[in-house]
Amino acid sequence: xxxxxxxxxxxxxxxxxxxxxxxxxxxxxxxxxxxxxxxxxxxxxxxxxxxxxxxxxxxxxxxxxxxxxxxxxxxxxxxxxxxxxxxxxxxxxxxxxxxxxxxxxxxxxxxxxxxxxxxxxxxxxxxxxxxxxxxxxxxxxxxxxxxxxxxxxxxxxxxxxxxxxxxxxxxxxxxxxxxxxxxxxxxxxxxxxxxxxxxxxxxxxxxxxxxxxxxxxxxxxxxxxxxxxxxxxxxxxxxxxxxxxxxxxxxxxxxxxxxxxxxxxxxxxxxxxxxxxxxxxxxxxxxxxxxxxxxxxxxxxxxxxxxxxxxxxxxxxxxxxxxxxxxxxxxxxxxxxxxxxxxxxxxxxxxxxxxxxxxxxxxxxxxxxxxxxxxxxxxxxxxxxxxxxxxxxxxxxxxxxxxxxxxxxxxxxxxxxxxxxxxxxxxxxxxxxxxxxxxxxxxxxxxxxxxxxxxxxxxxxxxxxxxxxxxxxxxxxxxxxxxxxxxxxxxxxxxxxxxxxxxxxxxxxxxxxxxxxxxxxxxxxxxxxxxxxxxxxxxxxxxxxxxxxxxxxxxxxxxxxxxxxxxxxxxxxxxxxxxxxxxxxxxxxxxxxxxxxxxxxxxxxxxxxxxxxxxxxxxxxxxxxxxxxxxxxxxxxxxxxxxxxxxxxxx
Amino acid sequence: xxxxxxxxxxxxxxxxxxxxxxxxxxxxxxxxxxxxxxxxxxxxxxxxxxxxxxxxxxxxxxxxxxxxxxxxxxxxxxxxxxxxxxxxxxxxxxxxxxxxxxxxxxxxxxxxxxxxxxxxxxxxxxxxxxxxxxxxxxxxxxxxxxxxxxxxxxxxxxxxxxxxxxxxxxxxxxxxxxxxxxxxxxxxxxxxxxxxxxxx
Numbered sequence: 001x002x003x004x005x006x007x008x009x010x011x012x013x014x015x016x017x018x019x020x021x022x023x024x025x026x027x028x029x030x031x032x033x034x035x036x037x038x039x040x041x042x043x044x045x046x047x048x049x050x051x052x053x054x055x056x057x058x059x060x061x062x063x064x065x066x067x068x069x070x071x072x073x074x075x076x077x078x079x080x081x082x083x084x085x086x087x088x089x090x091x092x093x094x095x096x097x098x099x100x101x102x103x104x105x106x107x108x109x110x111x112x113x114x115x116x117x118x119x120x121x122x123x124x125x126x127x128x129x130x131x132x133x134x135x136x137x138x139x140x141x142x143x144x145x146x147x148x149x150x151x152x153x154x155x156x157x158x159x160x161x162x163x164x165x166x167x168x169x170x171x172x173x174x175x176x177x178x179x180x181x182x183x184x185x186x187x188x189x190x191x192x193x194x195x196x197x198x199x200x201x202x203x204x205x206x207x208x209x210x211x212x213x214x215x216x217x218x219x220x221x222x223x224x225x226x227x228x229x230x231x232x233x234x235x236x237x238x239x240x241x242x243x244x245x246x247x248x249x250x251x252x253x254x255x256x257x258x259x260x261x262x263x264x265x266x267x268x269x270x271x272x273x274x275x276x277x278x279x280x281x282x283x284x285x286x287x288x289x290x291x292x293x294x295x296x297x298x299x300x301x302x303x304x305x306x307x308x309x310x311x312x313x314x315x316x317x318x319x320x321x322x323x324x325x326x327x328x329x330x331x332x333x334x335x336x337x338x339x340x341x342x343x344x345x346x347x348x349x350x351x352x353x354x355x356x357x358x359x360x361x362x363x364x365x366x367x368x369x370x371x372x373x374x375x376x377x378x379x380x381x382x383x384x385x386x387x388x389x390x391x392x393x394x395x396x397x398x399x400x401x402x403x404x405x406x407x408x409x410x411x412x413x414x415x416x417x418x419x420x421x422x423x424x425x426x427x428x429x430x431x432x433x434x435x436x437x438x439x440x441x442x443x444x445x446x447x448x449x450x451x452x453x454x455x456x457x458x459x460x461x462x463x464x465x466x467x468x469x470x471x472x473x474x475x476x477x478x479x480x481x482x483x484x485x486x487x488x489x490x491x492x493x494x495x496x497x498x499x500x501x502x503x504x505x506x507x508x509x510x511x512x513x514x515x516x517x518x519x520x521x522x523x524x525x526x527x528x529x530x531x532x533x534x535x536x537x538x539x540x541x542x543x544x545x546x547x548x549x550x551x552x553x554x555x556x557x558x559x560x561x562x563x564x565x566x567x568x569x570x571x572x573x574x575x576x577x578x579x580x581x582x583x584x585x586x587x588x589x590x591x592x593x594x595x596x597x598x599x600x601x602x603x604x605x606x607x608x609x610x611x612x613x614x615x616x617x618x619x620x621x622x623x624x625x626x627x628x629x630x631x632x633x634x635x636x637x638x639x640x641x642x643x644x645x646x647x648x649x650x651x
Numbered sequence: 652x653x654x655x656x657x658x659x660x661x662x663x664x665x666x667x668x669x670x671x672x673x674x675x676x677x678x679x680x681x682x683x684x685x686x687x688x689x690x691x692x693x694x695x696x697x698x699x700x701x702x703x704x705x706x707x708x709x710x711x712x713x714x715x716x717x718x719x720x721x722x723x724x725x726x727x728x729x730x731x732x733x734x735x736x737x738x739x740x741x742x743x744x745x746x747x748x749x750x751x752x753x754x755x756x757x758x759x760x761x762x763x764x765x766x767x768x769x770x771x772x773x774x775x776x777x778x779x780x781x782x783x784x785x786x787x788x789x790x791x792x793x794x795x796x797x798x799x800x801x802x803x804x805x806x807x808x809x810x811x812x813x814x815x816x817x818x819x820x821x822x823x824x825x826x827x828x829x830x831x832x833x834x835x836x837x838x839x840x841x842x843x844x845x846x847x848x849x850x851x
Binding site for chain 1: 686697
């Protein structure tokens with residue numbers, strides 16, 4: 001299909017041989033526990049977050065079964081509160097964020113032509129902290145009287161954890177303690193990842209890969225990482241304040257002593273609104289990669305899309321109080337935040353028009369990744385428009401705490417983020433497994449999920465406008481809500497069915513899928529120039545980058561009408577040979593006799609997992625016994641010192 | 652195809668020219684600004700909202716805290732001298748200045764421990780009023796940062812005894828210094844905003 005591009009690989013055969021020899025340890029469970037390879041960490045992030053996605057999805061189905069008909073008693077009010085709290089928390093912190101992190105890990109080093117991230121062990125640390133934080137959070141289910149008797153101990157104050165509802169007086173038990181310490185742990189994982197990717201992107205680009213030659217996904221990773229490192233400390237402080245109130249009797253949110261619960265809302269949403277863009281920008285980056293590949297056209301208005309993303313990043317700090325119109329901030333504050341919220345829809349709109357213009361006039365090849373990306377654009381646009389309706393203060397007074405809000409944020413987070421992430425999974429699956437996912441099953445998955453999604457969430461818009469409040473366990477007959485709720489429940493099970501199709505597709509394709517080859521989609525970015533799956537050292541020869549979409553330009557020239565013409569293979573080699581970087585390959589402990597700079601892959605390490613293991617132990621210690629806290633601190637210190645003292649690469 | 656711009660052939664260690672670890676430290680400190688900023692904001696929000704005493708003006712001993720602030724400032728000077736020594740390859744002098752920095756840090760922490768005890772004796776506990784809550788948590792987190800700083804300095808000292816800190820990796824001392832100065836600057840802000848500028 002495409003002109004094959006074969007760079008001159010100085011000592012590829014040697015590299016593979018040496019990697020195999022030195023890489024005997026590159027198999028087995030221990031090799032996964034000690035891995036510092038960004039691709040393996042990415043796979044672990046992806047698989048773990050998908051498992052949490054199934055868990056959060058089951059929680060969603062429980063909610064939908066309970067609400068399927070009026071006056072239902074499938075879940076008690078107490079169980080319902082716990083299930084919807086865990087559903088929200090799981091989907092935000094354990095699914096969309098880490099699944100985006102999976103893509104950062106898998107793609108960023110490959111897209112910028114690097115051999116790994118800047119701090120490979122910190123990357124492993126980040127994953128293990130995320131995994132342990134997720135497990136810790138879900139342990140809360142077992143702290144009630146007995147999960148088999150339906151007495152679950154999970155947090156019950158909503159994913160936004162508004163004070164004073166989260167204080168001991170109104171939320172006794174340990175559920176909220178697990179929630180706040182769990183998010184605190186997950187925040188550390190996000191911070192470590194954020195630092196790592198900023199340094200990687202700013203410092204480790206291949207020669208010639210200037211900032212404005214970076215793929216858009218890398219740009220969105222950069223913006224998201226900056227949002228992470230500035231937003232996570234804000235929620236960390238809010239959670240510490242809540243922790244001191246709950247565990248040490250402090251007064252931060254205690255109105256009797258002069259504290260104000262409103263401080264929680266300010267801090268939560270000062271974190272929470274950048275968080276919304278932390279959830280959606282990676283998906284926007286994915287879509288911006290998928291569309292040009294399948295339209296066989298460059299992204300329309302690349303600099304505009306980049307600057308829109310950056311503008312969204314900045315503006316996301318000035319809109320938080322639109323979550324708080326009804327708290328009585330006053331009309332001046334409400335108007336100001338209303339205006340800033342309307343303004344932030346402008347760069348988002350710019351992106352949507354650029355995506356549509358990318359498709360316009362392209363020779364489109366309708367493959368599953370493109371289906372999901374177009375689904376993203378359509379559903380995200382609806383979600384964005386409903387968001388604009390919330391920015392209008394008087395309208396928001398009507399919508400506050402109704403199902404219209406629930407419909408809106410599922411429209412952007414499911415219709416947006418999840419569709420975008422699935423687009424990415426279908427697009428990059430061949431790169432990392434070496435096999436294609438089945439197209440017919442992929443399209444079945446898309447149509448089932450698209451139909452199910454609309455059946456679930458469009459009725460919620462109507463329910464919201466009919467006045468159905470959110471976070472209610474049951475509703476009486478006679479309000480006209482029953483039909484729409486039944487439809488939403490039917491839709492939710494359709495989504496579940498589509499996910500089963502997806503799982504079947506993955507299991508089948510990993511073993512029997514069509515062999516992908518290096519570049520199955522005839523794509524544009526650097527990761528497609530290397531074998532599928534990529535070797536541990538990524539690039540045998542560090543690429544020289546000469547343009548945006550460099551790989552495409554190595555494959556195609558333009559004729560006088562601007563149409564792509566394949567460059568004959570021989571010419572491509574001629575182009576690559578004069579680059580002569582001479583970065584020879586010396587995987588692991590090989591000699592440096594081939595005249596190039598050797599590749600020193602970072603050594604595997606078990607210190608990150610030890611340091612990470614200290615965190616949940618410390619958290620359990622804070623809840624139950626300070627002796628355990630001391631043990632956790634000791635484990636953390638052992639991990640950090642072991643980490644600091646071991647050499648980063650084998651000599 | 653041939654878009655090779657001038658300068659592309661020169662291969663830098665990193666694109667920005669900053670060492671990865673140094674960039675990481677600057678980003679970390681940027682993140683820490685929001686951490687302390689949030690706590691300081693909470694303090695300022697609550698400083699006129701005590702429903703009962705003791706109040707800041709009853710407790711603060713400005714001369715005492717001025718001295719301990721001065722001690723912390725001087726520790727930053729020692730830190731600068733330690734870095735300067737190792738950059739000139741003088742490991743022996745670096746060790747002395749590292750120990751001096753850590754010692755002054757410990758003096759500051761002792762001052763804080765004394766101050767906390769004093770306040771506690773005079774009736775201020777974490778749950779007494781908004782001042783107790785916000786003051787102990789904010790300055791406590793700052794003290795925790797100083798403690799970690801002292802641990803880092805002592806680790807550098809230990810490493811230097813094993814010959815691991817040399818002129819070539821003076822960056823390690825520089826990174827510790829960046830952290831130490833940051834924690835110092837945060838204290839200057841806390842001292843100004845919380846001790847010196849008091850509500851009437």
